Amino acid sequence: MSLKTIISLLQRHDLFKGLAPARLEVLAFTAERLSFAPGDTMFEAGEEAFDAYLILEGQAVMHVDQGIEPRRGEARAIRVDKGDLIGEMALFHEGTRRSTARASAQVEALAISRYLFQRLLEEFPEMAGAVARALGDRLAAASGEMKKLAGNAGRQGSESDR
Numbered sequence: 001m002s003l004k005t006i007i008s009l010l011q012r013h014d015l016f017k018g019l020a021p022a023r024l025e026v027l028a029f030t031a032e033r034l035s036f037a038p039g040d041t042m043f044e045a046g047e048e049a050f051d052a053y054l055i056l057e058g059q060a061v062m063h064v065d066q067g068i069e070p071r072r073g074e075a076r077a078i079r080v081d082k083g084d085l086i087g088e089m090a091l092f093h094e095g096t097r098r099s100t101a102r103a104s105a106q107v108e109a110l111a112i113s114r115y116l117f118q119r120l121l122e123e124f125p126e127m128a129g130a131v132a133r134a135l136g137d138r139l140a141a142a143s144g145e146m147k148k149l150a151g152n153a154g155r156q157g158s159e160s161d162r
Helices: 003-011 021-030 114-123 125-160
Strands: 032-036 041-043 051-057 059-064 077-081 099-103 107-113
Touching: 003 021, 003 051, 021 114, 032 051, 041 051, 107 114, 114 125
Parallel strands: none
Antiparallel strands: 032 107, 041 099, 051 107, 059 077, 059 099
């Protein structure tokens, strides 16, 4: 896969959108390229999370950890394809995986380690600013969703009081 294609895939994500291609080039060159055969586990729920994976080619399935109860109508598994970024919480803090990802076809992935990501944020302040904006947007969206859920819960509660 060409460097230009990898940069294009990275730019699809809010964490990398708006960054100069030269910065993304550094990320693409320094991140590790991995291959997974169909059925291989990319990562497993409960293990320490150190990397996020950008799917360069192929397809995988992410299974929700059985300890996490999905909301009504929410799938227990989702398909991830070329261009998807998975496990990105590992870039920001230490913790364990909340899902398991398995290759359902041959997968080529770019493994972006927390160490590499944080080093790039330190070295390139404009990258840190872009990531901060993306996280702020995500936080605002999550807050909006929580307000909607709280409103729905309040309406359901008052309906059951009747």
